Amino acid sequence: MSPDMTKDQLKxxxxxxxxxxxxxxxxxxxxxFDWDEINxxxxxxxxxxxxxxxxxxxxxxxxxxxxxxxxWTQASMMSIFxxxxxxARLPNAIIGIFTLFTLYNVxxxxxxxxxxxxxxxxxxxxxxxYLYFKSGILDPMFNYFIFLGIxxxxxxxxxxxxxxxxxxxxxxxxxxxxxxxxxxxIFGLTFLIVHLLQRFKYWPDFKALSLFxxxxxxxxxxxxxxxxLTGKTQIISDFITxxxxxxxxxxxxxxxxxxxxWIVLLLGCFPISIFAIRHLFTWHSIHKELLSxxxxxxxxxxxxxxxxxxxxxxxxxxxxxFPLTYFAALSIRDFVYKKIGxxxxxxxxxxxxxxxxxxxxxxxxxxxxxxxxxxxxxxxxDLFSQEMLVHRLKWSPWLLLGALALFLSPFxxxxxxxxxxxxxFGISAIFIFLxxxxxxxxxxxxxxxxxxxVCIDFYQEKSREGGLIQTIGFKSYAKYFYGNTDHPLxxxxxxxxxxxxxxxxxxxxxxxxxxxxxxxxxxxKIIKSSGGFVFWQKISSxxxxxxxx
Numbered sequence: 001m002s003p004d005m006t007k008d009q010l011k012x013x014x015x016x017x018x019x020x021x022x023x024x025x026x027x028x029x030x031x032x033f034d035w036d037e038i039n040x041x042x043x044x045x046x047x048x049x050x051x052x053x054x055x056x057x058x059x060x061x062x063x064x065x066x067x068x069x070x071x072w073t074q075a076s077m078m079s080i081f082x083x084x085x086x087x088a089r090l091p092n093a094i095i096g097i098f099t100l101f102t103l104y105n106v107x108x109x110x111x112x113x114x115x116x117x118x119x120x121x122x123x124x125x126x127x128x129x130y131l132y133f134k135s136g137i138l139d140p141m142f143n144y145f146i147f148l149g150i151x152x153x154x155x156x157x158x159x160x161x162x163x164x165x166x167x168x169x170x171x172x173x174x175x176x177x178x179x180x181x182x183x184x185x186i187f188g189l190t191f192l193i194v195h196l197l198q199r200f201k202y203w204p205d206f207k208a209l210s211l212f213x214x215x216x217x218x219x220x221x222x223x224x225x226x227x228x229l230t231g232k233t234q235i236i237s238d239f240i241t242x243x244x245x246x247x248x249x250x251x252x253x254x255x256x257x258x259x260x261x262w263i264v265l266l267l268g269c270f271p272i273s274i275f276a277i278r279h280l281f282t283w284h285s286i287h288k289e290l291l292s293x294x295x296x297x298x299x300x301x302x303x304x305x306x307x308x309x310x311x312x313x314x315x316x317x318x319x320x321x322f323p324l325t326y327f328a329a330l331s332i333r334d335f336v337y338k339k340i341g342x343x344x345x346x347x348x349x350x351x352x353x354x355x356x357x358x359x360x361x362x363x364x365x366x367x368x369x370x371x372x373x374x375x376x377x378x379x380x381x382d383l384f385s386q387e388m389l390v391h392r393l394k395w396s397p398w399l400l401l402g403a404l405a406l407f408l409s410p411f412x413x414x415x416x417x418x419x420x421x422x423x424x425f426g427i428s429a430i431f432i433f434l435x436x437x438x439x440x441x442x443x444x445x446x447x448x449x450x451x452x453x454v455c456i457d458f459y460q461e462k463s464r465e466g467g468l469i470q471t472i473g474f475k476s477y478a479k480y481f482y483g484n485t486d487h488p489l490x491x492x493x494x495x496x497x498x499x500x501x502x503x504x505x506x507x508x509x510x511x512x513x514x515x516x517x518x519x520x521x522x523x524x525k526i527i528k529s530s531g532g533f534v535f536w537q538k539i540s541s542x543x544x545x546x547x548x549x
Contacts, residue, residue: 011426012117015433019124020100022437023093023133028086030448031456031482036315037136038477040066041088044074045481048083054226055235059480060488064238067223069177070138088136095140096133099123102144106151107329110291118332122275122325125429127436128268128314129321134440138178139315145175146183147322150190150298154290157202162211165204169212173219180243184216186305186319190298197293247309256312261303264314267353269321271409271432274350275328278343292326299323336421342414351410361403361439365395383512387532393446402438405431452478454531455508459483467504472521473513505538 032038039058046057047068056063056071070091077087100120107116123129132140152168155161175183195203204212227236266273280299299320306316334340342350367373370392374381381389412419413428459469459482469483470490479485507524509517511532518526524536 009113009117011422012114012121015426015429016100016104016117016120016124019121019130019433020097023096023130024090026441027089027093027134028084030085030445031453032085032088032136032478033448034452034476034478037088038481040071040138041074041083041085041136042477042481043068044071044078044088045083047071047075048078049486054223054230055232058477059485062235062238064235065242066138067177067180067239069174069223070141070179073141074136085136089134092133092135092137092140095144096123099133099140099144099147102148102151103325106291107326110289111333114337115329115333118336119325119329121429122272122328122332123321125432125436126269126272126321126325127439128264128318129272129325130436131440132315132318132321137315139318142175142179142183143319143322145171145178146186146319149175149187150294153191154294156204156208157290162208165208165212166215169215170219173216173221176216176220177223180239182243184220186298186302189301189305190294193297193301194293197297202290246311258307260312261306261317261320265303265317265320265324268314269324270353270357271350272324272328274346274353275331276324276326277349278346279327279330295323295326299327332425336425339421347410347414350413354406354410357435358403358407361399361406361435364443365397365399365403368392384510384532387511387529388450393449395446396438396442398438399442402435406435450531455533456482458506458508458535462504462506465504467506468500469506469508472507472509472517474510476508479508507536507538509534509536 032041043056043058043063043066046060047053050057050060053068053072053075056066056068073091074088077090078084081087081090100123103120103123104116107119109116123133149168149172152164152171156164156168172183172187175187195201224236227233280296302317302319306312309316335342363369369389371381371386371389373392374389375386409428409431412431413424416424419427455476456478459479462469463482463484468485468489469479471479480489505524506527507517507521511529511534514526514529514534517534517536518524521536523539525539526534527537528535
């Protein structure tokens with residue numbers, strides 16, 4: 001190993017340490033976002049309140065959409081650090097660190113130490129892959145378990161150690177226990193296609209398949225087994241029905257075109273998506289290697305599977321981050337160490353997206369985007385959007401520094417010929433990470449201010465006063481988590497004048513539904529309207545002592 005190479009490794013490792021440390025920064029700075037973050041955190045809060053860690057609940061009623069493993073990890077954090085945003089997001093930050101170390105070790109074992117560092121760094125310089133480790137959704141953990149299942153399967157082929165095939169089954173089982181049978185679908189399709197392409201050269205024997213299946217069923221089936229033992233078969237039935245419906249029908253508000261996830265990955269995983277493309281659409285000799293073949297097949301399985309599925313949600317294709325960063329690291333390694341250049345289309349696409357994001361960042365800081373400004377240009381806005389944008393948000397000028405850094409990154413990477421290639425990539429990576437970090441610090445809080453903060457502040461305020469809150473006309477889990485509910489709430493119960501004696505009752509609706517809500521709930525009065533939402537309070541009466549079960 002040359003001295004220069006050792007210095008390169010040290011520089012990459014330093015970048016990884018900084019990026020890894022930043023995963024823990026600001027986990028509790030903003031409220032959890034509706035729906036998914038608050039959904040899982042509320043399920044966890046209710047687990048802790050009821051002491052029932054087997055049956056997942058929301059609003060203290062059965063919630064059959066997800067198995068409980070991720071909520072168990074959140075519960076362990078909340079038991080230590082309290083029921084708050086930090087605890088809800090901490091499991092993913094920890095998974096993020098595990099992911100970086102795993103990528104480094106797998107990359108080092110299969111190719112080289114430099115490649116392992118580049119692979120891990122790919123997660124740290126791409127917006128969605130990095131941002132997900134600072135979130136409170138279950139997908140980072142789910143994806144990590146599938147990835148480990150694949151890696152240990154490959155290890156079994158390479159070394160024929162039984163423990164590896166057992167561990168593969170354990171991790172796929174944990175993925176099932178985290179999100180459901182979609183883990184088995186992703187792994188199973190990838191497994192079959194890989195072996196088909198290899199003409200079943202590495203097909204495991206009966207003993208290995210039996211041990212894999214046993215480990216998978218033992219771990220992945222644990223929750224279902226205990227539900228059966230306790231007679232809660234309806235939850236299993238509802239869970240299976242929900243999984244089928246998710247794949248065959250469009251969930252409300254979550255539709256999209258076939259190429260939805262292609263666009264999400266291209267833009268949301270910039271710049272690694274650009275670096276990876278050359279390996280995704282053409283066959284290379286490296287694809288004959290097991291790791292490359294599994295990464296290539298798993299990428300296309302996930303992308304095509306969730307392009308076909310009717311429900312389109314950003315994180316459905318998030319497993320693709322693993323193969324994307326893998327192939328991006330191959331391209332970066334070729335650029336830095338093998339002196340292979342970038343094609344014209346790669347440069348053009350990188351520059352276009354970098355300039356696009358830099359321009360958007362500048363626009364939100366410099367242009368007075370509010371209702372009056374947008375309407376003056378003839379941009380149509382519905383009533384809710386007009387109310388939401390009535391006040392201009394304040395944006396930090398530090399975002400302009402991030403935009404400048406992003407703007408300069410392609411010039412440094414592609415056109416600074418006097419700087420050696422490793423330093424060109426390193427400086428460009430730092431500039432992209434700076435833009436990302438500033439965006440996370442200053443844009444996400446304003447996204448919350450725009451979308452939900454007025455509601456969450458209201459829920460917290462009225463909860464501290466002992467009030468009960470329900471939403472009307474829109475779906476939200478925030479009313480439970482930030483309203484600190486301790487029993488099931490139903491809109492009909494809150495509206496009934498004979499229910500909840502001595503309690504202040506509040507409803508939250510949307511501005512466009514105000515007239516309809518007023519007609520449906522005549523015993524409520526408007527106390528304020530803000531951010532596109534209308535806040536109602538129950539008119540005092542002399543109710544009888546009736547409390548719903």
